Amino acid sequence: MKKKYYKIAFYIWAGILFTLTSIPKLKSPIDDSLNIDKLAHLIVYLIFAYLFMKMFDRKQYLQKLKLLSILAVIIPIFDELHQIPIPGRCFSYYDILADFLGFLTIIIYYKIMCKRSSEINP
Numbered sequence: 492m493k494k495k496y497y498k499i500a501f502y503i504w505a506g507i508l509f510t511l512t513s514i515p516k517l518k519s520p521i522d523d524s525l526n527i528d529k530l531a532h533l534i535v536y537l538i539f540a541y542l543f544m545k546m547f548d549r550k551q552y553l554q555k556l557k558l559l560s561i562l563a564v565i566i567p568i569f570d571e572l573h574q575i576p577i578p579g580r581c582f583s584y585y586d587i588l589a590d591f592l593g594f595l596t597i598i599i600y601y602k603i604m605c606k607r608s609s610e611i612n613p
Contacts, residue, residue, distance in 0.1 A: 501542040516579025529589040536593030552605050563594030
């Protein structure tokens, strides 16, 4: 897929995330006893980080990983802070951790990919 499509997908995904986290507590169709919420947080931000990285050329990956590492700390905190005044929502350290793990998964994946690429093409 071309970079511009990833860019469009990234901004749409970011908009959807912000919209959904701005809605008063949504009822999950899945049984809450499974605690699927944290897995959903991880997956949602894994996709966010993946789309972010795919907007750039391979040559830019190492440089953009630094920015993604900063975003991995900032975005989950701001996401939780902006939910405080929303009815039925609350600040959760566990949500921040799950969000961060989604980012971290992509950061590790791209670091490994860049290392392998540099070993193949020195």
